[in-house]
Amino acid sequence: MAIDLRVLRNFVAVASSGSISRAAEVQYVAQPSLSQQMKRLEEDLGAPLFERHARGVVLTHSGERFLTHAVDILKRMDAACEDIRTMNSTPEGVVAIGMPLSIAKFLAVPVVQEVLERWPKVHLQFMEVGSASVPDDVLKGRLDIGLTFGMESDARLRFQHMLDEELVFYARPATLEAVLGPGGAQVKALKLEDLQAFPVILPTVGHSLRKRIDEYLDQEGVIFRVIAEVNTPPRLLELVQHGVGCTILSMASVDHAVLGERLRAVKITAPTMRRSVYSCKLATMPMTLAVASVQELMCATVERLTASGAWPCAYPEEG
Structure with a gap:
């Protein structure tokens, strides 16, 4: 059984767009022809690749597996052609x-x-x-x-x-004063275990940053008082700036213009946290x-x- 590369490209287009009509436009193929192409491909493979619905198509389990192979084959062919074409x-x-x-x-x-x-x-x-x-x-x-x-x-x-990026503790000056007492807003560094005293807002479970934070907490036997979970840094910082709680983010995630009167960045020590x-x-x-x-x-x-x-x-x- 030989499958034309053109058919593979058309299959990937259908899979990516979720629609035979949209894929036909992108690939400059007549929709009836493309539909027949996909049916013949399924017959050749002996397995359904799509579930067809009124609003489009969805890949079956077989379709998902075949998509991985199709993309790999096409990329290898493109790489081989470009490798020869761009020699020297x-x-x-x-x-x-x-x-x-x-x-x-x-x-x-x-x-x-x-x-x-x-x-x-x-x-x-x-x-x-x-x-x-x-x-x-x-x-x-x-x-x-x-x-x-x-x-x-x-x-x-x-x-x-x-x-590696260092992770930093963010809190409002008033929150630092409330937990640490007078002068708390001027603190430059806190141990990880010290953060247990603060109300903390973290990314949702499963988020890459949450996974990294949880690794440190498990390693050090530290338990945070998590009052809420939010999965985007801008919303986390917005909540911290409004005094709802504190959070941990990389310096790269924060616009330094917001640091100052409304937000403090405190280094975490013992251990230093990185991702x-x-x-x-x-x-x-x-x-x-x-x-x-x-x-x-x-x-x-x-x-x-x-x-x-x-x-x-x-x-x-x-x-």
Whole structure:
């Protein structure tokens, strides 16, 4: 059984859009022809790939598995073609990178600017995505490189350590005074166990930052008085600024303009709390020259920003 690469690309388009009609427009294929193509593909594979509904299509379990293979095959073919085409040449082609907002705020401008200046034939797609979605986005071909706050035990993925970020305790000056007494608002550092006295608002269970905080709490035998859970840093900070409670975030997550009368950043000691940032890419497929060049540029940019202090409380080496 031979399956045309064109059919694979059309299948991926249908799976991504959730609609045969939308995929037909994107792929410049007549809708009846595309519908027949998908039916023949299911017949050839001997398994239903889609559940068809009035509002579109949804992948079956078999469809999900076949999508992973299809994306891998297409990316390998594209990489092989580009590898030969760009031998002894300059990088070119599409490169999709994604990362959480707190990382993008440091990397978006320098990376996009330098890619445009150095490699005009590279079409960079820069996306802000949640850390938890990065591995899946890489596996499904939506991203060539993703930055995430955790590693997964998946042989299909390769993670590389980029940097460590220090986690900091945030509270209103009035809250620090209320818990610690007169002069509390001037405190520069607190032990992790000292934070048990404060009302704390944390990200929801399952959030990458919450997982890291819970690891430290379990390790040190510390129990926080968690009064609420909120899964976005802007809302966490908003609640802290209104005196509802306190929280723990990286310095990168906070606009330094808000520090002062309404918000204090307090260093956490015994132990110092950190979280790691990793790059994530497919382990089973060689990178194109364009993807490899962009990854190298991101690594160099991270080193420069951490060394200069432009990325606050961030360190290029684990520890």
